[in-house]
Amino acid sequence: xxxxxxxxxxxxxxxxxxxxxxxxxxxxxxxxxxxxxxxxxxxxxxxxxxxxxxxxxxxxxxxxxxxxxxxxxxxxxxxxxxxxxxxxxxxxxxxxxxxxxxxxxxxxxxxx
Numbered sequence: 001x002x003x004x005x006x007x008x009x010x011x012x013x014x015x016x017x018x019x020x021x022x023x024x025x026x027x028x029x030x031x032x033x034x035x036x037x038x039x040x041x042x043x044x045x046x047x048x049x050x051x052x053x054x055x056x057x058x059x060x061x062x063x064x065x066x067x068x069x070x071x072x073x074x075x076x077x078x079x080x081x082x083x084x085x086x087x088x089x090x091x092x093x094x095x096x097x098x099x100x101x102x103x104x105x106x107x108x109x110x111x112x
Contacts, residue, residue, distance in 0.1 A: 003076075006068070014098075015100070019041055019049075022042055023042070
């Protein structure tokens with residue numbers, strides 16, 4: 001089952017920043033369900049990083065308004081929502097936290 005996720009540029013930036021922080025976690029200290037979510041999160045971190053770098057190279061005023069489309073498997077959407085909820089407090093600014101909350105709301109509306 002696939003889930004479509006349309007992100008704005010600020011939401012992608014927020015996801016990029018928090019998923020990159022997954023690389024700093026000590027994997028051996030996590031519980032089983034957390035390890036599963038982090039493993040999937042690392043795969044998503046690579047997806048977000050690749051898209052972020054591509055958009056950063058060609059970003060202009062017109063591109064900033066377009067939605068960025070992702071197609072995620074259901075388990076990826078589930079893990080993304082779980083990670084966003086767990087890592088919400090790690091956001092550095094209120095702007096990042098707002099972007100993360102918007103992603104949680106979008107995933108929640110889709111039934112993840």
